[in-house]
Amino acid sequence: MTASSSTKRIAIIGGGFSGVMTAVNVARMSKHPRHIILINAKRPLGRGVAYGTRRPEHLLNVAARNMSAFPDLPDHFVQWLRTRSEFDTVPDLELRERFMPRMVFGDYLKSMMHHHLQGMGDEVTVTAEFVEGVAVDVEVNGSSGVVLLEDGTRIDADRVVLASGNEPPAALPGAELLQDHGGWAGNPWLPWHENLPGDDGTIVILGTGLTTVDSIISLRAMGWLGRIHAVSRHGWLPEAHFRGIDYHDFPSPDVDLTTLGLEKLRALMEEHCGKLRELGANPAIVVDKMRPFTQQVWKNFSVEERLAFAKKDAARWNIMRHRIAPEIHAQVTSSQLTGQLQVHSAYIERVEADGEKVKVCLEGGESLTGDLVINATGPQTRFSSSKSLLLSKLMEKGLISPDDMDMGIRITDDHTAVTKDGTESEVLLALGPLLRGTLWETIAVPELRGQASQVAATLVGGSAAPAEDLSALVEFII
Numbered sequence: 001m002t003a004s005s006s007t008k009r010i011a012i013i014g015g016g017f018s019g020v021m022t023a024v025n026v027a028r029m030s031k032h033p034r035h036i037i038l039i040n041a042k043r044p045l046g047r048g049v050a051y052g053t054r055r056p057e058h059l060l061n062v063a064a065r066n067m068s069a070f071p072d073l074p075d076h077f078v079q080w081l082r083t084r085s086e087f088d089t090v091p092d093l094e095l096r097e098r099f100m101p102r103m104v105f106g107d108y109l110k111s112m113m114h115h116h117l118q119g120m121g122d123e124v125t126v127t128a129e130f131v132e133g134v135a136v137d138v139e140v141n142g143s144s145g146v147v148l149l150e151d152g153t154r155i156d157a158d159r160v161v162l163a164s165g166n167e168p169p170a171a172l173p174g175a176e177l178l179q180d181h182g183g184w185a186g187n188p189w190l191p192w193h194e195n196l197p198g199d200d201g202t203i204v205i206l207g208t209g210l211t212t213v214d215s216i217i218s219l220r221a222m223g224w225l226g227r228i229h230a231v232s233r234h235g236w237l238p239e240a241h242f243r244g245i246d247y248h249d250f251p252s253p254d255v256d257l258t259t260l261g262l263e264k265l266r267a268l269m270e271e272h273c274g275k276l277r278e279l280g281a282n283p284a285i286v287v288d289k290m291r292p293f294t295q296q297v298w299k300n301f302s303v304e305e306r307l308a309f310a311k312k313d314a315a316r317w318n319i320m321r322h323r324i325a326p327e328i329h330a331q332v333t334s335s336q337l338t339g340q341l342q343v344h345s346a347y348i349e350r351v352e353a354d355g356e357k358v359k360v361c362l363e364g365g366e367s368l369t370g371d372l373v374i375n376a377t378g379p380q381t382r383f384s385s386s387k388s389l390l391l392s393k394l395m396e397k398g399l400i401s402p403d404d405m406d407m408g409i410r411i412t413d414d415h416t417a418v419t420k421d422g423t424e425s426e427v428l429l430a431l432g433p434l435l436r437g438t439l440w441e442t443i444a445v446p447e448l449r450g451q452a453s454q455v456a457a458t459l460v461g462g463s464a465a466p467a468e469d470l471s472a473l474v475e476f477i478i
């Protein structure tokens with residue numbers, strides 16, 4: 001079916017989970033003709049940064065049962081896994097709890113795309129085209145827009161969705177002089193594996209989060225036997241998922257967590273973490289039980305409370321919240337036990353060339369030198385310093401504005417972008433990691449699938465798929 005001139009045109013910038021699932025949901029919901037133009041660059045379309053990995057040792061950090069791409073079909077991913085012969089003999093209970101390779105989840109997204117956007121489904125009103133290219137600007141003319149690509153292509157659209165995902169890591173002092181240095185990997189999501197030193201070499205990884213874990217796991221899978229140093233301010237590695245206990249004391253039905261305020265919430269959480277420790281259970285259960293309320297709590301915090309949380313609590317929160325598959329955790333622990341991996345707690349001051357090596361200068365005069373140094377310090381979060389040409393251009397023109405925290409785009413509840421002068425954009429919408437300052441929890445699939453459904457509903461003028469009952473879900477978190 002080809003798009004007629006009366007067909008509404010929707011351009012989506014970004015072909016990772018957020019962009020693809022927005023398009024798929026538009027196809028599922030729309031009752032009227034629409035034409036979707038999915039614009040994507042650099043990463044494999046439909047897979048994005050996380051699921052574009054070709055390395056089978058990179059596992060999801062969420063169990064299969066909670067990775068459905070649809071908020072209204074909670075078992076969808078597990079059912080899709082059943083279409084693959086390698087899981088034929090795996091019992092349902094076991095399959096649901098497995099941490100699948102991320103590339104398998106990428107296959108799942110690709111198959112959603114194929115089914116709903118490439119004419120294989122029942123959707124007869126929606127057509128789609130896929131454009132490989134970097135969007136660098138959007139011109140807004142009243143209630144429609146034009147997306148400009150780097151190569152000069154112009155794409156007309158009635159609505160434009162910004163789904164550009166995570167920013168690359170923030171540059172570290174001194175890194176600007178290392179751009180062409182063979183020992184420097186400034187973006188951990190670009191291939192650095194070709195520059196591996198020999199087994200007598202040293203790799204320094206900056207950061208101790210999920211991307212660092214990815215790197216350690218890959219080095220092990222490649223059989224690399226050299227020394228690994230990982231360094232971050234606190235030196236905390238992610239914890240493993242665990243089997244929880246029934247703990248019904250938190251949250252109490254008498255307490256409205258969403259209006260408590262930071263100080264009282266902190267005290268309450270500390271109290272329950274203490275109780276869980278006394279019971280011999282993992283205090284992270286409290287963080288899991290907060291999950292259905294987190295976005296509302298964050299929205300109700302004052303800007304001062306959000307800033308205080310980001311400064312004082314975020315590192316600990318993230319460690320408890322973003323856990324990894326037990327088998328991945330076991331491998332990292334094994335690297336530590338064998339002495340291959342050493343973790344340091346120190347503030348990174350700057351990086352500099354040291355001949356063919358790279359030196360990492362730490363606070364207090366200490367330093368680490370690596371044949372290869374990988375910057376895995378996490379995505380840059382100061383939105384006004386975005387490295388994206390597109391986002392900085394839109395900000396400069398006032399078509400979008402940073403949220404109060406300067407962590408992402410300011411939006412309304414239906415994901416419409418808010419302009420610099422505070423009006424709702426007639427053209428632009430946003431979802432995904434770009435909403436960190438507004439929602440805090442906006443990175444993982446369990447949040448993003450609801451957003452993709454909401455954005456699609458805004459685009460087609462319908463209502464989003466009913467949100468699943470997360471309070472029921474957390475009871476089963478392992």
Ligand SMILES: Cc1cc2nc3c(=O)[nH]c(=O)nc-3n(C[C@H](O)[C@H](O)[C@H](O)COP(=O)(O)OP(=O)(O)OC[C@H]3O[C@@H](n4cnc5c(N)ncnc54)[C@H](O)[C@@H]3O)c2cc1C
Nearest residue numbers: 014016017018041043048049060061135164165432444445
């Ligand atoms: C290494 C890693 C592992 C993760 N593992 C999990 C997990 O196991 N479970 C989970 O729930 N979540 C996981 N996440 C969280 C993950 O961020 C989300 O699940 C999700 O993949 C984010 O999708 P996205 O579409 O918003 O962004 P992305 O995946 O970053 O996709 C954005 C896409 O937009 C493109 N793009 C950006 N700007 C432009 C432009 N100007 N023009 C054209 N194209 C553009 C990018 O190149 C990219 O292809 C992981 C994240 C990372 C980084």
